[in-house]
Amino acid sequence: xxxxxxxxxxxxxxxxxxxxxxxxxxxxxxxxxxxxxxxxxxxxxxxxxxxxxxxxxxxxxxxxxxxxxxxxxxxxxxxxxxxxxxxxxxxxxxxxxxxxxxxxxxxxxxxxxxxxxxxxxxxxxxxxxxxxxxxxxxxxxxxxxxxxxxxxxxxxxxxxxxxxxxxxxxxxxxxxxxxxxxxxxxxxxxxxxxxxxxxxxxxxxxxxxxxxxxxxxxxxxxxxxxxxxxxxxxxxxxxxxxxxxxxxxxxxxxxxxxxxxxxxxxxxxxxxxxxxxxxxxxxxxxxxxxxxxxxxxxxxxxxxxxxxxxxxxxxxxxxxxxxxxxxxxxxxxxxxxxxxxxxxxxxxxxxxxxxxxxxxxxxxxxxxxxxxxxxxxxxxxxxxxxxxxxxxxxxxx
Amino acid sequence: xxxxxxxxxxxxxxxxxxxxxxxxxxxxxxxxxxxxxxxxxxxxxxxxxxxxxxxxxxxxxxxxxxxxxxxxxxxxxxxxxxxxxxxxxxxxxxxxxxxxxxxxxxxxxxxxxxxxxxxxxxxxxxxxxxxxxxxxxxxxxxxxxxxxxxxxxxxxxxxxxxxxxxxxxxxxxxxxxxxxxxxxxxxxxxxxxxxxxxxxxxxxxxxxxxxxxxxxxxxxxxxxxxxxxxxxxxxxxxxxxxxxxxxxxxxxxxxxxxxxxxxxxxxxxxxxxxxxxxxxxxxxxxxxxxxxxxxxxxxxxxxxxxxxxxxxxxxxxxxxxxxxxxxxxxxxxxxxxxxxxxxxxxxxxx
Numbered sequence: 150x151x152x153x154x155x156x157x158x159x160x161x162x163x164x165x166x167x168x169x170x171x172x173x174x175x176x177x178x179x180x181x182x183x184x185x186x187x188x189x190x191x192x193x194x195x196x197x198x199x200x201x202x203x204x205x206x207x208x209x210x211x212x213x214x215x216x217x218x219x220x221x222x223x224x225x226x227x228x229x230x231x232x233x234x235x236x237x238x239x240x241x242x243x244x245x246x247x248x249x250x251x252x253x254x255x256x257x258x259x260x261x262x263x264x265x266x267x268x269x270x271x272x273x274x275x276x277x278x279x280x281x282x283x284x285x286x287x288x289x290x291x292x293x294x295x296x297x298x299x300x301x302x303x304x305x306x307x308x309x310x311x312x313x314x315x316x317x318x319x320x321x322x323x324x325x326x327x328x329x330x331x332x333x334x335x336x337x338x339x340x341x342x343x344x345x346x347x348x349x350x351x352x353x354x355x356x357x358x359x360x361x362x363x364x365x366x367x368x369x370x371x372x373x374x375x376x377x378x379x380x381x382x383x384x385x386x387x388x389x390x391x392x393x394x395x396x397x398x399x400x401x402x403x404x405x406x407x408x409x410x411x412x413x414x415x416x417x418x419x420x421x422x423x424x425x426x427x428x429x430x431x432x433x434x435x436x437x438x439x440x441x442x443x444x445x446x447x448x449x450x451x452x453x454x455x456x457x458x459x460x461x462x463x464x465x466x467x468x469x470x471x472x473x474x475x476x477x478x479x480x481x482x483x484x485x486x487x488x489x490x491x492x493x494x495x496x497x498x499x500x501x502x503x504x505x506x507x508x509x510x511x512x513x514x515x516x517x518x519x520x521x522x523x524x525x526x527x528x529x530x531x532x533x534x535x536x537x538x539x540x541x542x543x544x545x546x
Numbered sequence: 547x548x549x550x551x552x553x554x555x556x557x558x559x560x561x562x563x564x565x566x567x568x569x570x571x572x573x574x575x576x577x578x579x580x581x582x583x584x585x586x587x588x589x590x591x592x593x594x595x596x597x598x599x600x601x602x603x604x605x606x607x608x609x610x611x612x613x614x615x616x617x618x619x620x621x622x623x624x625x626x627x628x629x630x631x632x633x634x635x636x637x638x639x640x641x642x643x644x645x646x647x648x649x650x651x652x653x654x655x656x657x658x659x660x661x662x663x664x665x666x667x668x669x670x671x672x673x674x675x676x677x678x679x680x681x682x683x684x685x686x687x688x689x690x691x692x693x694x695x696x697x698x699x700x701x702x703x704x705x706x707x708x709x710x711x712x713x714x715x716x717x718x719x720x721x722x723x724x725x726x727x728x729x730x731x732x733x734x735x736x737x738x739x740x741x742x743x744x745x746x747x748x749x750x751x752x753x754x755x756x757x758x759x760x761x762x763x764x765x766x767x768x769x770x771x772x773x774x775x776x777x778x779x780x781x782x783x784x785x786x787x788x789x790x791x792x793x794x795x796x797x798x799x800x801x802x803x804x805x806x807x808x809x810x811x812x813x814x815x816x817x818x819x820x821x822x823x824x825x826x827x828x829x830x831x832x833x834x835x836x837x838x839x840x841x842x843x844x845x846x847x848x849x850x851x852x853x854x855x856x857x858x859x860x861x862x863x864x865x866x867x868x869x870x871x872x873x874x875x876x877x878x879x880x881x882x883x884x885x886x887x888x889x890x891x892x893x894x895x896x
Contacts, residue, residue, distance in 0.1 A: 235576040392589030430751040435775040438596035514725035
């Protein structure tokens with residue numbers, strides 16, 4: 150063995166020793182950190198509760214649920230977890246990853262949720278239930294507004310060749326189906342062309358990191374709806390109030406695509422003010438106005454509208470119009486209801502995902518003069534609860 | 547070799563230091579990028595300003611316009627206008643006993659010795675008689691008003707149906723009318739009230755109850771009622787009170803406190819109370835405390851009239867076959883007639 154070979158060998162040995170030491174240190178350091186790291190119950194970043202230390206029983210040990218739960222626990226309670234997630238996102242960005250958990254990252258800082266036509270039959274069932282329900286009330290004018298999502302209006306921003314289904318195609322066939330039903334009291338409010346126009350003009354219809362529409366988007370929606378309802382919408386002035394300018398939404402937490410991108414949440418308050426009171430019926434609380442400062446300060450600032458989704462809200466306003474509106478809705482409507490308050494003396498807001506009462510009794514007993522179905526296309530397509538409450542059948546004791 | 551090891555250790559140390567440094571750097575990046583999401587202060591202040599508006603004042607302004615549209619005013623012609631003598635107010639506030647949390651269930655027999663005595667007493671309303679407290683509309687002077695005639699006709703019709711055990715369920719229309727009528731009403735009480743929601747006559751969102759509660763225990767629930775700001779509260783309590791309160795007077799005092807606290811916390815609220823129903827004959831024969839129910843009810847009627855609370859006499863609806871097995875609670879049949887009766891009394895037809 151020459152001297153050079155010996156040196157080379159020694160160098161290699163040193164390297165492997167070092168590797169071994171670092172490896173061992175990593176194991177012990179991380180184990181130690183794990184021991185002393187405080188446990189968290191909830192991740193605000195990801196908006197979900199984190200797994201907790203599972204309890205060991207002979208039962209769950211035998212059927213394997215214990216080790217699964219333990220794995221979740223170890224992954225969720227990893228020291229400085231959020232930083233690792235962020236690090237992984239950095240890595241993904243460098244590697245050019247553009248898709249995660251159903252969310253696409255676009256070049257212009259928009260996160261866009263995909264639309265997949267997984268079950269056309271379910272949506273058709275919902276539509277049938279809605280039409281059957283409306284047929285029972287031929288004298289009450291009804292409005293059907295399905296709001297396009299970003300994957301339709303901002304489809305140019307999607308990575309090229311992204312394998313998503315066309316919302317537009319589904320919407321066209323849906324609109325045809327509703328038209329074929331030939332209900333004289335039903336009007337369909339389409340927003341796609343208005344939204345496309347606004348987008349071309351550089352207006353922001355969607356939040357960049359959230360799946361909801363901006364308050365401006367809701368304003369455009371309300372304007373189009375009001376035109377169909379015959380409301381004097383243009384005579385109403387609105388005062389814009391900025392309530393949040395570092396808003397990062399659910400698409401960011403869902404996808405883990407963290408960035409500095411932040412949006413502004415605005416409220417449009419009627420000027421002059423139309424006073425209103427919201428009764429959270431199932432919560433048995435009556436609160437002034439439509440907004441929640443608690444929701445604004447929480448993990449999801451979009452909850453500034455009503456503080457989130459509730460089964461049944463009854464909004465009474467000072468508007469002396471004697472029109473009473475019943476809205477079936479998802480969370481998109483939360484941002485829009487404020488625009489309708491000056492024109493209705495009462496608004497009943499039903500979120501079918503949580504509502505358990507009898508919808509026909511409510512329709513008949515609340516003196517409803519207008520019915521509105523307000524969903525974003527993606528939720529409408531995916532949600533089965535609307536058909537459930539509409540098909541609920543007769544009220545029984 | 548020793549030296550060599552030292553060098554190796556130093557290198558490992560540097561590596562770990564480097565790793566920690568890198569980790570800290572990433573943490574810093576992360577903190578800059580992700581955290582610090584605070585709402586705009588000026589905007590929050592405006593939202594808070596809206597939230598701090600006074601609900602009763604708002605509601606008063608909002609509901610004003612509805613008065614002609616939905617007539618929810620309780621007929622007040624035969625009930626004295628709300629005027630509590632100053633004495634009663636003081637008495638109520640000072641005498642209202644601090645409630646021990648009641649664990650007394652109505653099925654537990656109360657102290658025999660204490661309860662025996664009042665049974666023997668005559669059941670006329672005790673203590674200071676009211677100035678002109680009207681008694682039941684049906685029992686008053688011969689010239690009947692239209693309202694009284696309507697009530698009599700209603701009672702005759704349904705008495706017959708109750709006797710024949712032929713009380714139909716509420717039709718969809720009746721159910722809807724009831725929902726519409728009580729949209730801004732809270733039903734408040736113990737298990738007698740709970741049944742209203744459980745049987746499905748009214749949405750549970752309109753019902754606030756506490757099982758086996760005395761009136762004192764209900765006072766603690768008033769903030770929950772107040773949070774709804776109902777236009778009207780209908781109180782319906784049961785026999786728990788006959789063993790919780792040793793005398794009818796104690797019960798009346800507690801009821802006065804309940805009414806005053808409700809009025810304090812819900813300005814402008816209309817209050818009604820349904821009668822305290824007797825136990826079934828079977829249960830009554832074994833329970834000296836519960837047999838006193840008519841005395842409690844008589845004083846409840848009297849106190850309600852004094853306070854301007856509408857007293858709804860529901861005793862005529864009671865039939866022995868409509869008791870549940872416990873001899874205290876009523877079955878659906880009772881509530882079917884009870885709701886129709888409420889609808890008559892509070893609806894636009896009177």
